Amino acid sequence: MAKSLRHWLSQIEEKFPGEFARTSQEVMPSKFEASAIMECLERQAQYPAVLFERARDIEGNPTSFRLLMNTFATVPKIGSALDLAQPTRVEVMERYMKMQSSPKDVTVVEKNEAPVKEVIWTGSEVNLERLPIPRTNEMDGGPYLTPIVVARHHKTGRYNVSWNRCMVIDRNHLGIWMSPRHLWTYFMAAEEDGKSLPIAIVLGHHPAFFLVGAGLTKLDQDEYRVAGGVMGEGLEVTPSESLGSELLVPAQAEIILEGEIVRDRRTIEGPFGEFTGYNGPQRLSWLVEVKAVTARHDGIIVGVFGGHQENLYAHYPIQADIYANVRAVIPNVVDISWVDSGGPLNMIISLKKKTEGEQLRAAMAAFSQSNFIKHVILVDDDIDPGNLKQVMWAVATRVQSDRDVNVLKGMQGQVLDPSLEHEIRGAGLIIDATKPTDRAYAIKAQPPEEIVRKVDLTQIFSPVR
Ligand SMILES: Cc1cc2nc3c(=O)[nH]c(=O)nc-3n(C[C@H](O)[C@H](O)[C@H](O)COP(=O)(O)O)c2cc1C
Structure with missing residues (x-):
């Protein structure tokens, strides 16, 4: 049928x-x-x-x-x-x-x-x-x-x-x-x-x-x-x-x-x-x-x-297209979140960074794909880009704004963005919330992962009577 x-x-x-x-x-x-x-x-x-x-x-x-x-x-x-x-x-x-x-x-x-x-x-x-x-x-x-x-x-x-x-x-x-x-x-x-x-x-x-x-x-x-x-x-x-x-x-x-x-x-x-x-x-x-x-x-x-x-x-196919094209440029990109990112003009990109600076190239690849993208936040692959709590934690603990924030002036925007002053010319923003690759970084506080994985909560708590 x-x-x-x-x-x-x-x-x-x-x-x-x-x-x-x-x-x-x-x-x-x-x-x-x-x-x-x-x-x-x-x-x-x-x-x-x-x-x-x-x-x-x-x-x-x-x-x-x-x-x-x-x-x-x-x-x-x-x-x-x-x-x-x-x-x-x-x-x-x-x-x-x-x-x-x-x-x-x-x-x-x-x-x-x-x-x-x-x-x-x-x-x-x-x-x-x-x-x-x-x-x-x-x-x-x-x-x-x-x-x-x-x-x-x-x-x-x-x-x-x-x-x-x-x-x-x-x-x-x-x-x-x-x-x-x-x-x-x-x-x-x-x-x-x-x-x-x-x-x-x-x-x-x-x-x-x-x-x-x-x-x-x-x-x-x-x-x-x-x-x-x-x-x-x-x-x-x-x-x-x-x-x-x-x-x-x-x-x-x-x-x-x-x-x-x-x-x-x-x-x-x-x-x-x-x-x-x-x-x-x-x-x-x-x-x-x-x-x-x-x-x-x-x-x-x-x-x-x-x-x-x-x-x-309903814009998922456009997100899929952006994902495929960004990965074609930077294959280390593991996930992107655009429609789940708290606004259609924000994009969060997670990547397994190998060399310093490639994350900025991933951001530029996204910008060049679509004028729907105004703000890009870059995170490491330990962060789920669809989980805004995790993303904000990375921004809070991995960003120094004098070093990790780039403003792109005079970039073509989206005519439907009500914050634009000019009909279409606006600005772009990149927040790099990835950890550096060239020095040791603070380790996330949590119990050892291999022991956490063995826990089966259904075996530990009896059902509520
Ligand atoms: C729910 C929804 C409504 C849309 N409405 C319009 C619209 O009214 N006009 C428009 O030009 N694009 C609209 N779009 C975007 C187009 O569907 C999209 O740009 C598509 O690629 C256009 O196809 P085309 O390039 O083959 O013309 C809409 C997208 C979605 C998901």
């Missing part, structure tokens, strides 16, 4: 207790009622994926369509999307990089074999307000989708798969945000030739398919094939309603909006709760006209909890 979101949900429900919850409580997501529940869970440090089974649509009517939030909020959930049971951060990053570099051809299925064709709306039937689309954070400019957008290059025929938020404007229009990456490149090339860009907006699918949308794939790679690699099987696709075989769409998707990014048109989009945890500004963005909607019965919308933990964790 081909991989689908339902397939994954049944797996986590059965095998990952605490990672999934379903509710039949009636909610109106467009009035913040779903995100308010997610906020309460997050305040208690609980991050289950939540399936809202009785949601109302934007118009306020009951609908059989459903909403899923926090799909990506924890390492076990991301690991399970990649068929890993209880992975470490490094195992998830290595698995993602391995799978994305083994692309697989798509499998084309007939429309009548494609679950996403169970419901079809065309022409005047198209009405986005009949879907349970959430407004997540108070300032959001409208109900927002956080879908995967599929586009086919009008000249090369290659498919791009990317994560782009879309704000509902009316029953058949959306405002889409594209940073100047591949989807933007595809659109600009089409617009230059006087064309709109046909797209398929995938509202729900297996989480491995979504992760591909976050990855930093190369422009000349066909991302449908990369999706096959990451999913571990060729992606099942089927002809679209609007363009037939000219635009193949994922057959196992939950809901797909078919349409185009309209040439020579722009629209107001935003504000939107960003991954930084702050509301990002309203912008002049691009207009999408939706021409057809196809769906499974009771189709599920994957709604990312913007500005919260899930939003950061």
